[in-house]
Amino acid sequence: MWEYVNTKFIIPAEGEKWVMDGLRDAWRRHKRYVKENYFDKYKTLEDRLKNCPSWIPEVQFRQLIEYWELPTVKAMCSLNSQNRKKQKWGHRMRPVNFGRVRMALRATKENNEEPSKAEMFIATRTKNGKQVDPETEVVIAELQNRQHLGETVDDSFKALFGNEQPGRVRCYGRSVTRTSLKKDEEIIKIKQKHADEINSFKEEVKELKEEVVELRKLEGLKEEVQELQQLRHLMKLLVKNNHGLNLEDAEGFIGSNQPSPVDSSSARATRGQNFPRSSGSTHGTTLGKETYGDAIGNGGRKLS
Template sequence: MEDRSWIQKERMSIEYVKGVETFIKFAITNSMVIDGKIRCPCEKCNNCLFQLIRDAIDHIISFGFLQNYTHWHYHGELVMPSQSGQVGPSHALKTRRLGRKQKFKVEVNKHGQPIGEKAQKFSSFIGKLARNPQVTPLTYHTWKELPQTYKDDVWNRVKEKFEGPGVKVTWVMKEHAKLWRCWRCNLRKLYKKHKALESCMKHCKVTIPEDQWRCLIQHFETTKSKEQSEKNKANRAMLKFPHNTGTKSFARLRAEKVAEGTPEPSRAEVFIMTRTSKKGNCQNQATGEAIAQINEAMSQLPEGIRDDPAPTDILSRVIGPDKYGQVHTYGMGVKPSEFFDEAPSRSELMVQNAVLREQLDDLHNKVDQVEANQAEKIRQLEASSKKVNELQVQINLLMDMIKNEEASGN
C-alpha cells in the first residue's frame, strides 16, 4: 500500500492536494460510481453520503479527509486474508486451524445445494463473512450497491476454505446476500431496543466500526427505510405456514431421508415434516388444517403412484401455487424449470406481447379493409338499384304511352 501520510498534512499543501487526486482516481477505478457520485470521505460526510466527484474534492479540501481512514475499504480496497486473519470476533475457529492447502470438502445435491456433514459449516462460514464489517461493509444499504470487488473477495475466501465439484458461485452469492440482509435486520432490532449509538456498540457481539454504525443508523432513520421495514414486518406477519427446521436446510433434510434408505420425500411429505414438532403439534391452526388436507389427499393416491413435483401436485392444491421463481419445500437455488415446464421470462413475455399486438393491429387493418370494401359494394348496389328504379319508371311511362296510342287508334 502506498504512503498515505498526506492525510495528516495541511489541507492546502501540495502533498495533500496530490494525495486527494490519487484517492479520487482510486475511488473512480475501484468503487461504485452512482450517477457521477462517490462516497465522500470528508470529516462532514463520514463516508455515509454520496457526493458528485467535484463536490467530494471540495469537501475533502474544505473539511479534511477522515484521519483514521487509511484503508479505503468503502472505495473498493480489499482486506487481504493475510491482513485480516479472522472473520470478525466470532470467526470460524475450525476453518482457521486449517493449513493454507487444506480445505473442507463440500457435497452438493443435483440442484447445487450443500448437503452432508460439512453443509452447516459451509453456511456458517458464509454467515461469518456476512457479519464481518470489513468484508461486507454496512455502509452499503442494498446488495446491488455493494461493489463487485467485495463479492469477488467473498467468493475467493470461500474457495480458500472449501472445495467441491458442484459448489457454485451463484449459490454462495445468494446465501451471502440473504445472511447479510438478516444481519442488517438484527442490527435494526438492536437499534430499536437501545436507541443510543454507544449502547448499540456495547451490546453488539460483533465489533462494528463507529463510522459504519453511524451510517447504518442514519439510514435506519430515513423515511424510505422505515416504510420498507414496516412493509417487511407486515409481510412477515402474513406468513401462514412457518417451518421449524431451524438452521437445517430442506436439502439436508431430504438427503438425510434418502441416506436412511427411503425414497426421496415428496413436497407434501417435506411440508408435513418441517411443520410438525416431535410431539406431532403444529405451530398454528392454518398449518394444522393444511396438513389434514394433505394427509387426506395422500391417502387417496392409488397404490404405486408418486406425488411428483408439479403445478397440480397435492401441496399446490392445498396451499396454492408456487411464487414466481420459487419451488415450495426445496429452498434457495432451485428453479421451477427444473421440475415444471419453464415459464417464459418477462422479456420473452414482452416480445410475445409485441408480436401479438402487431398481429392484432394487422387483423384490425384487414377488418377495416373488408368493411371499406363492403361499404363500397353497398354503395354500388344502391346506385344500381336506383338506376333499375329509374329504368322501371321509364318502362312504365312507355307502356302507358303505348296503351294510350292503342286506345286512341281504336
C-alpha cells in the same frame, strides 16, 4: 467471498450459487439483529450512538442510522415486516438443508422416486419428540384427508398453498427456482435416455452373441453333413470297383440316404471297421486285401 469460502471448505463450482445465497441470508440476519438491538431499541440519535456496537465504527454506524431514518427505507421496512408476518408453517430443520431431507425420503422409496411437496412439507414441519404447532397440525391433517379422498398430491398441495410465487420453489430449499428445477428435470431425462440406450445396446449385443452361437452350431452340423456325403461318395467308388458289393449293404454302414445330423464320433468309429464282403459274391475283388479303413486312408482316390 467465494474464494475465501474455498479456503475453508471443499465445494464444487456448482455450489457457488448456494454459498452466495447463504451468505446473503446471513448478512440479512446480521442487519436485522443490529437494527433490532441497536436502532429500534433506542429512540434518539444520542442513545443510539451511545450504545454503538463495538464491532462497528461509529462513523459507519452513524451513516447506517441516517439510512434507516429515510422515509423510503422506513416504508420498505414496514412492507417487508408485514409480508414476513404472513409467512406461516415455518420448517423445523434448523441447519439441516432440504437436500438431505429429500435424499433421505428418496431412499425410502422402491424406485428411488422424488418425494412430493406434501411429503417434504410434512417431513420438514414435524420433529420427533416435539409438539407441532396447531396451525401446522391442521394443514398436515387437511393434506392427508384430501389425498384419502382421491385428490392427487399436487392438487391437494396447490389447493392449500396456492400457485408458486416468483423466486424460490416451496419445499426445495435455498437457491432452487422453477428455472433451475426445470433444467434439472431435463438433465435427469437425458441421463435416463442415455441409460435406456445403453441397456438397449446391451440387449442387442446379447442377441448377436446368441446368433453367433447358433451359427457355429449350424457350421458344425454342415461339416458333419459334408463328411457324411464324402463317405457315401467313397462307398459308391467301392461298389463301382467291387462288383460283388451291394450299394444298399454299403450304405448300411453310414445310415439312410436322407441328410440328417449325425454324431461325428459314430462316423469316426465306423471308419476304423473292416468293410464286409457280400456273402453271395464269387467275383475277385479289385481291392485285394485292403480293408475299408485302408480305403478311407487313400483319401477317396480311385482304387485298383
